[in-house]
Amino acid sequence: MIDNEFLPSIKLYRMIIGIFIVLMSAGLVLIYIEDDRIISLSFLLQFIFVISISVLLIIFPKRDSVNYRAAIIICMSAYFFFMYLRFPERFALLLLISFIPVIPVLFLHIRLFYITLIGNITITISIIIYMMMVDTPSIHIYNYLDFFGVAINFLATQLLLLFLFLLFQKRMKNQELYYDQVKQAEKLRTTGQLAAAVAHEIRNPITVVKGFIQLHENDKALPEHIKKHYKLMLDELQVAETVISDFLSLAKPAETKMxxxxxxxxxxxxxxxxxxxxxxxxxxxxxxxxxxxxxxxxxxxxxxxxxxxxxxxxxxxxxxxxxxxxxxxxxxxxxxxxxxxxxxxxxxxxxxxxxxxxxxxxxxxxxxxxxxxxxxxxxxxxxxxxxxxxxxxxxxxxxxxxxxxxx
The missing domain is CATH 3.30.565.10 (Histidine kinase-like ATPase, C-terminal domain)
Structure with a gap:
């Protein structure tokens, strides 16, 4: 089943995912050409990542679940880190890694965001520490120039994402609260209209029936077991009157002293x-x-x-x-x-x-x-x-x- 509540337009989703898959595939072709058309182990791993992510994204609307979303996040995160380790001289890939926590935000899932954020910080800082310990300035040229600056800027982006997520979460809660208030107001309005339409009409015949039952209840010629039945009927009519009174109080609240x-x-x-x-x-x-x-x-x-x-x-x-x-x-x-x-x-x-x-x-x-x-x-x-x-x-x-x- 397609979760239309999560996806505003399935056609728009398919178009965006299609473009994303084409771009990943184009990157795969360019790398294949740069490697002199040699199929290496790293190329095969990248090919597997591209195929896996493509399949997950295509099937996602029909198989949406928390576990499925987590699988997409893990697979895409692993792909970005793999690309960064394979092409460490390309600084743009570090920027891409910095925005990995945005993926669970798109899924509107709080727990996945925090898990992804903590995992992203831990793995990236570990990679930077490893680069500091291994002297490879020719390969990690951008990181080698200023390891501490790279680490601080990365942590700053993660802090900014956390702040934006908390702000987004607060606004979402305010919208949910507003939506709940609108729904409740609509319930009260609908009930009030219903009450105004039927309450008075129901109360009048009930009053008449109640009056006749009370009249016969006092008849001494009636057996006691019949009077018990009358008492039961009066009790139930009282319940009905209470419900009608509640309806009327919703339909037209009485003037109250503040x-x-x-x-x-x-x-x-x-x-x-x-x-x-x-x-x-x-x-x-x-x-x-x-x-x-x-x-x-x-x-x-x-x-x-x-x-x-x-x-x-x-x-x-x-x-x-x-x-x-x-x-x-x-x-x-x-x-x-x-x-x-x-x-x-x-x-x-x-x-x-x-x-x-x-x-x-x-x-x-x-x-x-x-x-x-x-x-x-x-x-x-x-x-x-x-x-x-x-x-x-x-x-x-x-x-x-x-x-x-x-x-």
Missing amino acids: EIVSVNTALHTVMDLLNTYAMNDTIHIELEMARDYEIKCNIMEFKQLFINLLKNAIEASHHGDTIRVKVTGEQDNVKIMIIDSGSGMSREQQEQIGTPFYSLKAKGTGLGLMICYSIIQKYDGMINIWSEEGKGTEVTVTFPIVKIDSL
Whole structure:
């Protein structure tokens, strides 16, 4: 299968790879002519490298994997080093070796970049040290003139590549975060439109049915076992009304009173409410906070947000686990982390989180977390969820801190 997400255009990829293969082949022909058409061992090795790299690059779109990418990087690196050792008098080959770590950057693979960078530095510096020990100025003319200068310039290029990679990686993360926020906003908008279209129409008949059931429930002539059935129906109708209320709160959030909220006080209140619920499974909730922070929001919505998040953490935890609530300040923001060591989630499950009616709970609706996202977005906050199956989940909520001059 062709990874269209990685390759913007398969035609463009084939064209570039075709030119690259032609250039390598042309170099092979020129060397063959320069060697008086003699097929030496070094020529055969170069021929094998060219064929191997060509085959790997041609097959790559259909066989893309981490191991396959690593094979391409190793093969191309070995080819560049081989060419440098075979033609040490050509300084351009040293420049080519300097940019070997760029190859894994094209694959957007962090681990391969660092492995390639460290390997490139180790091998190249080892070659330079070997040249310093072996007196061959006629062969290694460029290196021989200034070994230390060559080594320093090489290390400088590797440091520059590292800096550019870190900058590129930071921008990629910012783009991913922006993309996640856009997706979440689209989910909220879609759910809001759906709620506005159907919620009111569903609520009216439910209210009528509920009223008649309550009327008959009080009929003394009915047997008790029939009344139990009525009670069950009322409970289920209440569940349906709760879901509709959640939908309406997403479709048209109510006007809320803004106030200065003490994070420390509000979190302690939430913990007091949930400690009894948590202790049913002997789950402990610990709060770590160096100092208090103040944010501007509605206290009821703040509590609703963290009640939902903490309940999720409790229900995902195992008997006797400890849930950590860690609060830290970072520049103009306060970060509130909820860390559990429960069942965790897979990558696919994390991508579905926040989708209407998607829940990992048996009777969950998936609307609770959507309301959490809506509250966080309302107060210019951010939410980040990290999770791994069998290792637990870490939810980080960030809110802007109230500045003194804004009070």
